[in-house]
Amino acid sequence: MNAEDRYARHLALPGVGPKGQKKLAESNVLVIGAGGLGSPVLLYLAAAGVGRIGIVDDDVVSLSNLQRQVIHSSAHLGEKKVHSAKRRINELNDDVNVVVYDARFTPSNALKILNQGWDVVVDGCDNLPTRYLVDDACSLVGLPWVYGSIYRFEGQVSVFNYDGGPRYRDLFSTAPPAESVPSCSEGGVLGVLPGVIGSLQANEALKLIIGFGDPLIGRLLLYDAEMMKFNELTFGQDEKRIPITSLENVSAMFAEPQWCIVADPRRTVEEGDASTIGTMFQSISMADFISRRSDGWSPFILDVRSLMEFQQGHVASCNHHVAHDSVVSSIDHLPTDNDIVLHCKSGMRSQIAAMLLIQAGMDGSKLYNLEGGILAWQSALPEEIVQ
Secondary structure, rough: OOOHHHHHHHHHOOHHHHHHHHHHHOEEEEOOOOOOOHHHHHHHHHHOOEEEEEEEOOOOOOOOHHOOOOOOOHHHOOHHHHHHHHHHHHOOOOOOOEEEEEOOOOOOOOOOHHOOOOOOOOOOOOOOHHHHHHHHHHHHHHHEEEEEEEOOOEEEEEEEEOOOOOOHHHHHHHHOHHHHOOOOOOOOOOOOOOHHHHHHHHHHHHHHHOOOOOOOEEEEEEEEEOEEEEEEHHHHOOOOOOOOOOOOHHHHHHHOOOOOOOOOOOOOOOOOOOOOEEEOEEEEOOHOOOOOOOOOOOOOOEEEOOOOHHOOEEOOOOOOOOOHHHHHHHHHHOOOOOOOEOOOOOOOHHHHHHHHHHHOOOOOEEEEEEOOOHHHHHHOOOHHHEO
């Protein structure tokens, strides 16, 4: 097939052109996960002409996947995702060499897989332990990776471990307790959301390969599908982070039976990340919040949703409201001698707000991110919501 015709729009594009297209043809990209995020990533990398694409996944195509995992189809229900994805990629572009790993990405095989000639890794994981494994393993072998995370209506994108830049553990140094992550039947995600975030991930991968533009290094891009709004958080390397010398630390996470290391829908890495910045702030479930409050705990309640969301319904005991990306402007209204519980709609924006407050100098040990946000509050205590 005529490459000049296939890639004509790239060849005419300043910043890409023949040299850039040649780089794509010679590049090797590993995609971990062929689910919601992996689907658009794989399709766009193949369409762009990436020469060699690896896919790591041990799951099979199920009916519930098809709401968002657009690389698969009804005709391939029950088939291994790696084989379904490979077939679709080669239908789209038969010049692509597709390498499949019908396996879960684990501490026992991570380094072996990563050392097979890859230039960039793209994250389409479906659980927190694998997310930390990707970061640790890529750090050990010196590979950059493109991060993507989605939950309900919200998503995040960044680039880690590129040319000495920050790592995932610089942003989220450790995972929360396993029991704080909702079960595999909870969560949910808007079907088009992984298409948006996955496309952004593919864009970042192409930028790293070709060398154009400004990659998301030290920047966390935040997307809110409900409000149709993008925001950005900047971060740097954590000077206190202990360097990774082995996969021993992350291996312990895989040994915890509480972690739900399976694909499809839940609030995990594919469906969103509930990580905290180590001990810089804490996550708290609604059940724990209710229990502690019944024992006399009286924290300051900070709502970090938009004004429109607040007006549509809010917690009666809310002490202050400010949009999450403007939270630092209200720092003088926040107590320094009391615990603060931050909440948004589902728990992602409040996490970002807590990070911003810590960067502004607040004591993170007094900040608590309410998991599940006002949705969890409304489910547990609907009588406390003012409409």
